[in-house]
Amino acid sequence: MLPGQLPQWLDYALSKNTAAAMFRGLQGLSARWGELIAAAQAVMGSYQELPVGSTEQLYDEHKALPLIAASRILDAAFQRPSGLPDEDRQYLAIGAAVAFAMYGNFLSATAVVHRTLVTFPIDSPSLAVSIATVAPHHLGEVLSRCASGSLERAYLELLGAFLATGDANRIEVIRKAFIRCLLAAPTPFEGGLLRSVRLCLEHLFRLSVARTLNEHSPTLPEAYIRQLVDSGVRVLLPPQFRAITEHKLLGTSKNAIVAMPTSTGKTLLGELWLVAALQQRPEVVCYLAPYVALGGQVAQSLKAHIPESLFRIRPMIGGFREAEAIPLDRHMEILVATPERFDALLRTAPALIADLRCVVCDEAQLVQNDVRGVRLEGLITRMRLLQARGYPLRIILFSAVLSRYDTLRQWIDAPEAAVVTDSWRPTARRLAFWSESGSLTWYGSDDPIRRPATASDSTIGQLFLPWPEPRFYQTSHIGQVRQQEPAIHANIAYLAEVLLQRYDGSILCVCATKESTRKVAAALAKRFPVIDPLPQGITTTPALIEEHHTYLRPMCDLLRRGVAFHNSTVPHAIRRSIEAAAQKRELIAIAATTTLAEGVDLPFRFTILVDWHTWQGAEQRPISSLLFRNVAGRCGRPGVFTEGDTIVFDNPLGEVKYTSLPRRAHMQHDIFLTEQPEELTSALEVLNETSATAHVEPLIAGLASQFMAAIPENPNADNLVYPFAKQTFLAHRLGNDALVRSKLTAIVSDLLDETHGALAMAASPLQLTPFGHAANATGFSPQSCRRIAAFLQRNRVVGDGSLTALASDLLRELGTLSEQTHQDLRKVILTKGSRFPVKPNDFERILDSSLGGTHLQYIFADLPYVLRSTRTPRIQVWLSGSSNAVGWNGEYDKFVDFIRAVFGGFLPWLMRACGRLGNPDALGSMG
């Protein structure tokens, strides 16, 4: 059944858009709900006749578009904003759930059932059959509604057994049991519904995790499949099914790319590939997760799915740190690591490389991100070199935001068949702009259901919603910007209130700065009443604040109204507590920086992009379309919601060269409404530019460090520069390796330079000296290692000999290394009159206090700069949590950033490097 065979009168795209517009109360498209519902039912009726053998066709999104439209129409109709009678809405909800499941979208079907089950009277066993089939997650709950010995109970028990085992021999029996239920349907509605559910059942037969894995990946351990299914993963998403059965990626050792939208199940695919790669021998595989939160989620998920006796899950999350010993004598290891930790592992435990079988790299688009991007590109380049030497290692790149991947594919030499791209997604993503003119306009965006001759910038409809604070003027003057900010925040709060009143659901407000998160949260709270009684999840956070973080008391007032802010200054425990409350959907709105948006997967219905500019270094620039895609992917969490709306606030404040009209509109169009998002670039592409030396230096240092790591990994390479250059992403991007070769040639010269200690010997092949080996284990660049070694040679005994005195000296002397990316540390080291609250003389005291267990806010309050400050009210007032002392928040943000980046990240890395480079063998070999 293809869309072309639908009745001629049926314009499903128009009906879907009309339903979306009516649900949102937009001007423009309009129809009678009855007609839209009939259109949806007609689509379902047409697809009921799909032959059993054609079910899989619906996993091609294009062929399922009418059904997707039908499900969204019914989904819109059943929700409160449609204004339809409650009783009608209950039955429409069941219809919506069935429509979703008819194209294999069991996640959205479950979301609908989950919302409906509370109030819906399942007064007939026939309805129980429908509900349990489209939302197998609820099968156990629904089973109790069917009398013992009834047809319906017999069917549900058979279905449950099939999902647990995937035993294909049971299928025909289940089909017959289902038909018996269908013929016993007490009403035409239930009979018709079951006719649709018949197709859903066929999807369950195909998408069954147990069956698919048993049939398509016989090498997966049986115990693993059993635990996976027992943990609740019983039905695959269609893109997962296609990746396994069509691309046959579990049965090949080729490199692969998975470019599927957010929430289409990439993590499970990664898990399957890792487990499949282990082949029952003591070997190692790795899931590279660039964010701590993401790594934590992946590790947690692996632990839930994988029997302890089978594999050992080893989370290695955080910055560059040497690896703990990984004994491979008995266990198969699954590492979940950040690229930094994985890099350290390969350098310090090189024996592991021979046992490395598969690396899944999540968020692979990060190769374009500055220093971290260079490290990731370097890591993958090194793995490509290993592959070229015959190592049986597989590389799989994941990204949710890529739409162009040819160069990436060529880079890792993945066959066309091993590129899994799928636009199928479980939830609808909507995009709207709230412009200064007061128009809240929804666009077609990347919705696959489009009417002819429409594009991503075609409008669905608009709502006239004037900004309550409309008067702004463009300015670059920071004081004038600040003066106007409260009006921006008031507008955002008003929008949030309107969204909640009209549509329900929780809201994530994405802000560019930590300051903005606090202010937006404060403005939001003014719009919402106190929640009484306060849900249990929310009450935890104020308790934590009162116990250890009294300066955060203003947040308690926000929490009482269901609002919170979330940024990296907020202590870890408070952030986890807020996330837990958001997870339970107890919070109405959270204002957060992109850190939250890029990290954990929380259930938000709406995302409001408060600032479409972000700070990139010292410069304010428009958000990149790739980052925006990631942010937009945060709303509409599958299994909880069926759709997610991202609303871009047409923020008129910011860098004038971007915000002046009409340039602003053009910029926004290019970022948010472009049909083809920007192509993935290499972070090293700036090496092409002649300017920006300061920016380039850390990138060159990163490249040098990666090249140095490749030397011992390729002991027989005659001229490593050539193969390394050839294997970089940059060379594939530029179409030749000349640029990277020239940079690597300079790096080799530097490695060989004996003036300050050679790191490599000019033998053929290139070899590291003992100093070079020590340097390589640090992860620092050759230049930085020389400076560290020189420091150690000069200062065998430092200060009073205490650890904190040494650490302080290290920071003062080496805080300007290329790997140290916190710009304020450079400033305080190089500039005497810096206005930064931490001065070099404070380092030791901060370290002592921190190691002594003092909370950061008290260390901050005790800084001489802070104590000397004439700012009012005084710091003690801020510490006590007074809401009129918020002026200190900005300073405290800077302090916490500094502590995290310098004391938490760079310093431990540096001190470990000292341990390596201070070794007499290393220092002695410097000459």
Add this chain to the structure above:
Amino acid sequence: MPGFARNETAGVILWVGDPDCQAAHNATLSRLIGNCTSFYSTPSAGDNILKGNLGETLTFCVGYWYVFDSPHVKAFAANALNPFGGVPKSGIDIVWIRFGATTADDMAILQEVKTTGDSTLSLADNLISDYDKLFETDPRFSLQSRLQDIKNKLQYEHKQPELCPRVAELAGQSPQTSPQVQLLPTLVHERLGSDPQTKMLAIRETLCVNGLEEPCNPGRLV
């Protein structure tokens, strides 16, 4: 076939007992005895459900005997074939589907039936709300739901699954997009002292105003 005679005025067809009511009764009773699986013979006074079901049975008999008796027509009755079933089934009382030479010739006739002994015939007004539900927002009563259930019967009871796609094509999203669906509002009533023609003309007028297709003349269908 004895029992009923047809009399048409202004598009409203009146079926009356021929030669008298007893003849109609006898013919219907004979069919009931021959076809009903359960026969509930002691109705209590004021049993409206049974009354309604028997009205549907009478209607079915007339339709079957005089109008739709054709190998091309299939009948789907809610209660007409089992009026003593006890639990009334919801749904359109009787749906007749004619499968023509091509799909363009297919036609569904939806026959809602009201049965009343009240000479004012006011119960007939409920026919309007019954038909209005076909394109309203409660999916339990929508035309699409009802046709989908009919497909089950065609496939699993009539063993003719090849006809199912043709049923799916019959209905649109509104009366205007459903030209192959026609209505046959029917009233079973006490003849004495009543004016069924006027009542049914009024019903038809209202249905047309509500956008529903003008009730058909079933005599032209087969």
